[in-house]
Amino acid sequence: MVSSKVFLQLLSVALFAFSPAAAQGNNTSSGSKGLKPGQIKNLVTFGDSFTDTVEVHNGGTQWPVYVAGYANVSLHPYARSGAACSNNLTTLPQAFPSLFENELPTYYNDTASATGKLDPAKTLYTLWIGTNDLGDNALLTGTSKELGTSKASLVDVTKCIVNWVQDLYNHGARNFLFQNIINLEKVPLYATDSWPNRYWNAQRNTTEWSVFMRELTLSANALTSLQLQALAPTLQGAHIGIFDSHSLFVDMYNNPKNYLNGTAPLNVDGAVSICVYQLNGDQSNCTEVEGTDRDSYLWFDELHPSEQADRIVAREVAQVTKGVTNQWTTWLS
Ligand SMILES: *[C@@H]1O[C@H](CO)[C@@H](O)[C@H](O)[C@H]1NC(C)=O
Ligand SMILES: *[C@@H]1O[C@H](CO)[C@@H](O)[C@H](O)[C@H]1NC(C)=O
Ligand SMILES: *[C@@H]1O[C@H](CO)[C@@H](O)[C@H](O)[C@H]1NC(C)=O
Ligand SMILES: *[C@@H]1O[C@H](CO)[C@@H](O)[C@H](O)[C@H]1NC(C)=O
Ligand SMILES: *[C@@H]1O[C@H](CO)[C@@H](O)[C@H](O)[C@H]1NC(C)=O
Ligand SMILES: *[C@@H]1O[C@H](CO)[C@@H](O)[C@H](O)[C@H]1NC(C)=O
Ligand SMILES: *[C@@H]1O[C@H](CO)[C@@H](O)[C@H](O)[C@H]1NC(C)=O
Numbered sequence: 001m002v003s004s005k006v007f008l009q010l011l012s013v014a015l016f017a018f019s020p021a022a023a024q025g026n027n028t029s030s031g032s033k034g035l036k037p038g039q040i041k042n043l044v045t046f047g048d049s050f051t052d053t054v055e056v057h058n059g060g061t062q063w064p065v066y067v068a069g070y071a072n073v074s075l076h077p078y079a080r081s082g083a084a085c086s087n088n089l090t091t092l093p094q095a096f097p098s099l100f101e102n103e104l105p106t107y108y109n110d111t112a113s114a115t116g117k118l119d120p121a122k123t124l125y126t127l128w129i130g131t132n133d134l135g136d137n138a139l140l141t142g143t144s145k146e147l148g149t150s151k152a153s154l155v156d157v158t159k160c161i162v163n164w165v166q167d168l169y170n171h172g173a174r175n176f177l178f179q180n181i182i183n184l185e186k187v188p189l190y191a192t193d194s195w196p197n198r199y200w201n202a203q204r205n206t207t208e209w210s211v212f213m214r215e216l217t218l219s220a221n222a223l224t225s226l227q228l229q230a231l232a233p234t235l236q237g238a239h240i241g242i243f244d245s246h247s248l249f250v251d252m253y254n255n256p257k258n259y260l261n262g263t264a265p266l267n268v269d270g271a272v273s274i275c276v277y278q279l280n281g282d283q284s285n286c287t288e289v290e291g292t293d294r295d296s297y298l299w300f301d302e303l304h305p306s307e308q309a310d311r312i313v314a315r316e317v318a319q320v321t322k323g324v325t326n327q328w329t330t331w332l333s
């Protein structure tokens, strides 16, 4: 006969085995998801030209600099223009720095010493990447380096991007904000009514580019989300949030009056800085919007968000950094 004490122990083991927490694997943290108010003192940013604070592509100040001010945190910027996730997968025309071969090694080197070390509990890591991996000269046009016998695919690229969390976790990082890919099919470079520009002046079918880019961004975002959901329960003590840049930019595109505040008519299809090229030529006509009119635009040039769009990104990421609930952010752990 089983004593009541042993029976209760067996029952609790059985109940635990079938509890949702057990089904999802071990607990990821002390129970609460996301960040606590006032917890974060350092912001470490990774990514491409959307985030680069040295070579700035919005005609003004980049969003991480605004976040540092809005949330009063110290900024450690590692994003580099032209970056793809890994040069193993994506070979761009120039030898651009990449996340895995340049940005992460530089960060690890900078924080290897006792003085460079950042307190994991007080540090939030962000990644906004994918535009170059998906874009022209990469997945969109099919140019990518041989990966053994097969070519790099969207699956390889998203695995690489998600591995940023695991790699930093292995080096002690605990708080992650993953910024997904925007509606690139609306950026002038990839829009249906595009023109020959500084990023692409060769013949192309703009409708096909836009349709394919929409598929690539939606698929990439679904793949990274699913992979992060699978990864989150395996990383004890980690907090992983997905910042839905895609939905935010779709909302800015559809409801610009809620975000854009310049002195010109609101504009979500043009750009502050445009260069119209001759097909296959190196001659172009450029126009540049000046002053307070700039804040009426969603895009800065044919590829990049405007400074006002970036201020909105910064406002929202600052809210996350402060540990406040944010409408674009879902915490997985
Ligand atoms: C839970 O953690 C234990 C001990 O660390 C480990 O052996 C086990 O594989 C983990 N289970 C899951 C589902 O991650
Ligand atoms: C998971 O967290 C709950 C609540 O903090 C705790 O009661 C439980 O023992 C934890 N389980 C594991 C496997 O760590
Ligand atoms: C900003 O942070 C610094 C360092 O943590 C602190 O000394 C200062 O009081 C903060 N400023 C504001 C306005 O909160
Ligand atoms: C790139 O390839 C090298 C050589 O095969 C490998 O050691 C490295 O881990 C790869 N990097 C990534 C990010 O996959
Ligand atoms: C690593 O950091 C040291 C100083 O901390 C610097 O001298 C060295 O150039 C760095 N190496 C790389 C590869 O960044
Ligand atoms: C461009 O692609 C679209 C969609 O495939 C097609 O309907 C259209 O005919 C193409 N235009 C040209 C000029 O080839
Ligand atoms: C638009 O709003 C931002 C704050 O989001 C402000 O910094 C900027 O000066 C405003 N632009 C204009 C033209 O008023």
Ligand SMILES: *[C@@H]1O[C@H](CO)[C@@H](O)[C@H](O)[C@H]1NC(C)=O
Pocket (backbone or CB within 6 Å): 276, 277, 278, 283, 284, 285
């Ligand atoms: C620039 O604009 C002028 C005047 O409209 C035009 O004659 C010229 O061909 C244009 N150049 C290019 C490179 O499009």
